[in-house]
Amino acid sequence: MNFMVHFDALMRTSNVSRAAQLIGISQPAMSGALGRLRHIFRDPLLLRSGHLMVPTERALELHRAFIPLLTQWREATENDDNFIAQDAVHTYTVLATDYIQFLLLPALANAILRRAPGIRLNILPTNPIKSLQLLETNQVEFAISHYDNPPASLRTRPLFTEEAVCVIRDGHPALARPWTLDAYAALEHVKVMSGSAGTFATALVHALRARDIELRVRLTISSYLAAPHIVKQSELVATLPRTVAEALAPNLGLAILPLPLQVRGISIALYWHQRHHQDTAHRWLREQIGHMFANLSCAKGEVP
Structure with a gap:
C-alpha cells in the first residue's frame, strides 16, 4: 500500500520533489520509490518533457485502476480529527483573478500564518484558455473563477454570486x-x-x-x-x-x-480535481477558503 501512496503522489504532482513534500518524505526517498515502481511495473511511468514530468499511458491506466482502492483505504484510515494544521507542510497553487485575490488574500493569508504556518500558497492569475487544463494535469490544485461547463473530474464549491x-x-x-x-x-x-x-x-x-x-x-x-x-x-x-x-x-x-x-449574475466557485478530494490538508484549505468568502460582505449581499 505504501508504494501505491507514493505512486499516487507522483501522479498527482508530476514532480518528484512536490510528491515527496505531499506525503512528508525526502526527495531522495521519493526518487528511490519511483525507481522501484518503474521496476515493478516495467514502465518509466513518468517521462520528462521540458520542465514537467508527463505520465505514460501505462501510468495513467494504473492510476485509474488504483484510485478506487486508494480512496477506500484513505476513507478508512484518514480522519479529519488526526489532521493538525500547525504541523501540516504543503504547497498549493491557486488560480485567481486579481479582484478575487484582492477580496480573499488578506484574510486567508492571516489565517494560514496563524493556523498552518507550514502551508504555502502560490497564487497565479487565471488563464481563460488553460485554467481547466492546468487543473486536469495537476499543475495547480485550485481555481477560483466561473466555468460554464467544467469537466466531470472537477469538484465545485459555490462561493458567491457576483453582479x-x-x-x-x-x-x-x-x-x-x-x-x-x-x-x-x-x-x-x-x-x-x-x-x-x-x-x-x-x-x-x-x-x-x-x-x-x-x-x-x-x-x-x-x-x-x-x-x-x-x-x-x-x-x-x-x-x-x-x-x-x-x-x-x-x-x-x-x-x-x-x-x-x-x-x-456570475456564480464564482472554488474548483479542484477529484484526485485531491479526500486529501485532509487540501480539504482543510478548501474549508478555510469557503469560510473566508462566507464572511465577506459580497457573499451576504451587503455593501463592503
Whole structure:
C-alpha cells in the first residue's frame, strides 16, 4: 500500500520533489520509490518533457485502476480529527483573478500564518484558455473563477454570486443625463477580459446583441483592479463586478451606476480535481477558503 501512496503522489504532482513534500518524505526517498515502481511495473511511468514530468499511458491506466482502492483505504484510515494544521507542510497553487485575490488574500493569508504556518500558497492569475487544463494535469490544485461547463473530474464549491455594475468618473457629462441603455451604449468603454471577467464580458455581449447593440470598446485590459483607475482619468465607462466597484470607487471619485439591461449574475466557485478530494490538508484549505468568502460582505449581499 505504501508504494501505491507514493505512486499516487507522483501522479498527482508530476514532480518528484512536490510528491515527496505531499506525503512528508525526502526527495531522495521519493526518487528511490519511483525507481522501484518503474521496476515493478516495467514502465518509466513518468517521462520528462521540458520542465514537467508527463505520465505514460501505462501510468495513467494504473492510476485509474488504483484510485478506487486508494480512496477506500484513505476513507478508512484518514480522519479529519488526526489532521493538525500547525504541523501540516504543503504547497498549493491557486488560480485567481486579481479582484478575487484582492477580496480573499488578506484574510486567508492571516489565517494560514496563524493556523498552518507550514502551508504555502502560490497564487497565479487565471488563464481563460488553460485554467481547466492546468487543473486536469495537476499543475495547480485550485481555481477560483466561473466555468460554464467544467469537466466531470472537477469538484465545485459555490462561493458567491457576483453582479455587474458600471463605473464612471464623477463629473462625467453622462451623469447630467438620464442613465439609459442608449446612453450606456453611446459611451466609449474599457473592457476587462480576465478569467471569469471573460464570462462577464461574454454575457454582456450576448445581452447587447439580442438588442442589436455593439459597444464601442476603446481599451481591452486583463485587470479588474486597473479599470477603475483608468476610468478616473478618462471619459471611458467600465462594467465591473460590484465588489470591485464598491471597494474602489469611493476613494477614486467614481460614480457607480446600475447596468441598464438585464444580465445574469456570475456564480464564482472554488474548483479542484477529484484526485485531491479526500486529501485532509487540501480539504482543510478548501474549508478555510469557503469560510473566508462566507464572511465577506459580497457573499451576504451587503455593501463592503
